[in-house]
Amino acid sequence: MSTLYLVATPIGNLEDISARALRILREVKLIACEDTRHSGKLLSHFDIHTPTTSYFEFNKRKKLDPVLKVLDKGDVALISDAGTPGLNDPGFLLVQAALDAGHIVSPIPGPSAPLAALVSSGLSTDAFLYLGYLPRKSGERVQALQQVVELPYTLIWLETPHRLVESLTDMQQVLGQRQIAVAGELTKMYEEIFRGTILQAIVQFTSHPARGEYTLVVAGAMENDEKWDEAKLTSVLTYELGTGEPLSNIAKDIAKRSGWPRRQVYQRLTDLQAKS
Numbered sequence: 001m002s003t004l005y006l007v008a009t010p011i012g013n014l015e016d017i018s019a020r021a022l023r024i025l026r027e028v029k030l031i032a033c034e035d036t037r038h039s040g041k042l043l044s045h046f047d048i049h050t051p052t053t054s055y056f057e058f059n060k061r062k063k064l065d066p067v068l069k070v071l072d073k074g075d076v077a078l079i080s081d082a083g084t085p086g087l088n089d090p091g092f093l094l095v096q097a098a099l100d101a102g103h104i105v106s107p108i109p110g111p112s113a114p115l116a117a118l119v120s121s122g123l124s125t126d127a128f129l130y131l132g133y134l135p136r137k138s139g140e141r142v143q144a145l146q147q148v149v150e151l152p153y154t155l156i157w158l159e160t161p162h163r164l165v166e167s168l169t170d171m172q173q174v175l176g177q178r179q180i181a182v183a184g185e186l187t188k189m190y191e192e193i194f195r196g197t198i199l200q201a202i203v204q205f206t207s208h209p210a211r212g213e214y215t216l217v218v219a220g221a222m223e224n225d226e227k228w229d230e231a232k233l234t235s236v237l238t239y240e241l242g243t244g245e246p247l248s249n250i251a252k253d254i255a256k257r258s259g260w261p262r263r264q265v266y267q268r269l270t271d272l273q274a275k276s
Contacts, residue, residue: 004098005077008084008110009042012187016111022046024108029074032067034081034089060090064097071103084112088132113186114156117215121181122195128154134167145174155218161210172198173243176257177236181217199239227259237269
């Protein structure tokens with residue numbers, strides 16, 4: 001049977017592509033691309049002239065049978081716009097269909113933005129949870145964050161630049177004052193990796209325009225199980241007061257996350273409110 005190769009391509013720096021990936025892309029009968037125009041630049045750079053076809057979210061079912069027909073006759077490669085195919089793209093459907101048809105599915109490993117951000121974040125890599133893109137709407141985003149608020153794993157999301165500050169604000173509301181790494185333009189000329197608290201990230205990217213797609217790596221719940229010091233408690237409570245949430249709700253949430261007694265948290269909230 002033929003082989004469907006899942007070929008990882010550079011997320012920025014073209015030098016990150018492997019020699020094996022280049023060989024496979026030259027040898028297969030067809031390359032299924034998320035965007036043929038985008039991938040065409042990569043293939044042209046490496047002087048690869050293998051036929052290509054588009055395979056993306058809105059034509060994945062229409063293109064499935066034609067790609068499988070080529071796969072019946074010889075090997076096919078699947079690539080995304082950048083990174084490892086099958087993550088946040090329609091690759092799963094093609095992989096499943098190829099396996100059902102009895103073909104071999106073989107990964108050609110390489111660049112991956114979530115993993116690159118994770119290992120450079122400075123946060124725990126022992127156990128992590130990759131969650132793809134955050135929902136577009138704030139209400140849905142908050143619900144998604146609430147589902148993972150108590151998990152001990154390092155959390156990884158992708159986010160677009162125009163929603164970055166809004167998503168960070170929702171994270172601050174739900175997850176509290178955790179450590180975060182915000183990685184953008186990875187492996188490119190203007191690569192940046194911000195490391196600090198979520199609140200510090202909000203300040204940073206409110207005044208510093210975001211560019212390109214970002215990967216957000218957030219500390220898990222267990223990394224914050226020590227009792228907060230007074231400065232951290234005051235900082236978080238000051239922020240939470242500005243959200244308009246009832247004091248009782250804030251006190252309950254912060255007491256659970258900070259290690260401070262709920263009565264003391266509520267008293268500090270009332271004191272801060274009186275001073276504002």
